Amino acid sequence: MEYLGNLLPHPITLFAIFCLAILISSGIAGYFEVSVMDPRPEGSRGRSVDGIIHVVSLLNADGLRLIVTNLVTNFTGFAPLGTVLVAMLGVAVAEHSGMLSAGMRGLVMGASKRMVTIAVIFAGIISNTASELGYVVLIPLAAMLFHSLGRHPLAGLAAAFAGVSGGYSANLLIGTVDPLLSGITETAAQMLDPEYVVGPEVNWYFMFISTFFITFTGAFVTEKIVEPKLGQYNVDEAAEDLSQDKMGKLSDDEKRGLKFAGIAIVAVSAILALTIVPENGVLRHPETGAVAGSPFLKSIVAFIFVFFAIPGFVYGKVVGTMKNDRDVINAMSKSMSSMGMYIVLVFFAAQFVAFFSWTNFGQVTAVLGADFLQSIGLTGPLLFFAFILMCAFINLMIGSASAQWAVTAPIFVPMLMLVGYAPETIQAAYRIGDSTTNIITPMMSYFGLILAVASRYMKNLGIGTLIATMLPYSLIFMVGWSLLFYVWVFLLGLPVGPGAATYYIP
Structure with a gap:
């Protein structure tokens, strides 16, 4: 895994290479007039000609004009860009005020010795609403906590890592990852159905339940497999003096800040409930009066912003980390500055998605793939x-x-839609695969940070040791989470989220 991962270039470079590959491939396919029969109903065939989908070459004058005139709009119109940035503005206030860090520490530090493993993993999953906070704060804290309790610190680190990264897609709340993925899914689905809409909330039911599955499964793996394998910790293995480990307990000001932030959360939730719970709620669907397809669900990113920004400011005001609007603006500005790499990545990813759509490669591949799956x-x-x-x-x-x-959505979303499954269900399955191997790949952006923290407790620890420690989580999460998906979708027939379809009917 380490060898294969190191062979790959930076993800941004990878997307630039993909764009170039699409240009060349479309020219070759266009020259040989590659095409497939369009399986869609006549009224929804989009760019197909006479019921046939042709690969369109971009390696000509028309292609060049199309690229240069749409380069900017491909970027600015890329669905995940705006939604993620808006959500992060609200999370930034809660993070920089200290509310998220204090809340996480309070949850972990307040747990009994018996419940500490469950609390660590649960806190790791919840931390996903705040981007890198779980990696930076919780994982080092969990190692210190286990060490202070006389348990192996790497067991605490592994438990937190499993929650933060192995359970990355699970959460009780809709976080920044939801609009990020749903925007890409919607763009891919519209290659087949131009009117299809995928909201950030479409996987919430399944991910809510998955939170408890990952929590209890992770605790079982920690206490029954990982910790016994690590054995008794020998402090002589440490790379430094651990006697000064600080537990980071909450101060009285932080406890008071969390109390008032909690009151603010209840108040915000009550106000939002008034817009959607009553039958005449102003954010219900204006024509049907239903929650499905309502402005409330379509505006979920705006509510993420409000839900984090207001309690975050209240907490900051109480503890003194935020005194006025300038502090709020500074917090948002710092958050946006940290998104620079993501914005650059989005520019090249948006071009790739647009090129892929223009060439009809996604539709041709989807039809061929769907035919193959049905044939076998x-x-x-x-x-x-x-x-x-x-x-x-x-x-x-x-x-x-x-x-x-x-990279994969433009191929597999249309392909599985043609086989009969809805994009919402496809996205939920993707999130399982994407999450479960985060903890065993050196390509994960925070893997180096985790290795550095682990090396503090075992000076000779290498990548192989860390991967071996996390492998039981990865395997058991993958098998168990897949079985949960099978039971949820195929046995119980439950939707993966509000208004989410399981099957796609053109």
């Missing part, structure tokens, strides 16, 4: 198990959830 009889649960395994394998080499999905 691979449908239903077996199809999704294979899909999850493939996503997990690709994740070993492309550690970014958005980067991997931007």
